[in-house]
Amino acid sequence: MIDQVFEFVQNHPLLVGAFLLVLLAWIIYETRSASTNALTASQATQLINREDAVVLDIRENKDFKAGHIAGARNIPQSSLDSRMSELDKVKAQPIIVVCKHGQSSGAAQAKLTKAGFERAYKLRGGMAQWQGDGLPVVKK
Numbered sequence: 378m379i380d381q382v383f384e385f386v387q388n389h390p391l392l393v394g395a396f397l398l399v400l401l402a403w404i405i406y407e408t409r410s411a412s413t414n415a416l417t418a419s420q421a422t423q424l425i426n427r428e429d430a431v432v433l434d435i436r437e438n439k440d441f442k443a444g445h446i447a448g449a450r451n452i453p454q455s456s457l458d459s460r461m462s463e464l465d466k467v468k469a470q471p472i473i474v475v476c477k478h479g480q481s482s483g484a485a486q487a488k489l490t491k492a493g494f495e496r497a498y499k500l501r502g503g504m505a506q507w508q509g510d511g512l513p514v515v516k517k
Contacts, residue, residue, distance in 0.1 A: 414486060415501040418510045421473050424498070430471040433464070435485045436504070444514035446475060446507065454485055461492055471496040479503035 386393050416424065424430040425448075432449035434441050441451040452460045454476070464472070472494055476482040482499035489497035500507065508514060 414490075414498045415479075416473060416498045417501055418507050418512055421498070421500050422512070424471050424473065428471055430473050430498075431464070431467045432473050432475060433485070433489075434475045434504075435482060436475070436477055440477065440504075442517045444504070444508070444516050446504075447513065447515045449475065454481060457485055457488060461488075464489075464494070468494055471498060473498050473500055475500045475507070476503045478505050 421430070421432075425432065425446075432446045434445050434449040434451045435454040435457060436445075436451070437453050438451060441449075445451070450463075452463065472489060474482040474486045474489065474497065476485070476499075479500060479502045482503060486497045486499045502509070504514075
């Protein structure tokens with residue numbers, strides 16, 4: 378099996394080189410974007426308690442009702458652009474964007490930053506990580 382891998386690498390050096398470049402670029406991109414304004418659950422808790430941060434849950438309404446962080450506001454990602462004005466009153470406060478697994482919150486965070494929210498963060502791992510850490514959720 379390993380002999381076949383070495384033979385493939387020897388026969389297709391450009392293909393293997395291109396694959397390695399793409400893999401390296403993807404790893405660099407993921408590391409940079411994951412660390413950009415991303416908070417762990419404990420960092421988010423501190424920001425909520427110390428600076429009265431606003432939690433913005435961008436999941437759909439049914440997911441929000443199934444369990445969310447206490448005091449969170451629900452604006453689904455699909456309607457964030459049209460409902461952005463609802464957040465104007467809290468522009469000076471830190472905003473923590475929460476999604477299901479922490480993957481789609483980055484786009485919403487970028488929209489908020491572009492709209493002038495200087496302290497927009499995303500919750501690393503989303504609600505899955507929050508619940509995995511055993512932190513409380515509220516159900517409506």
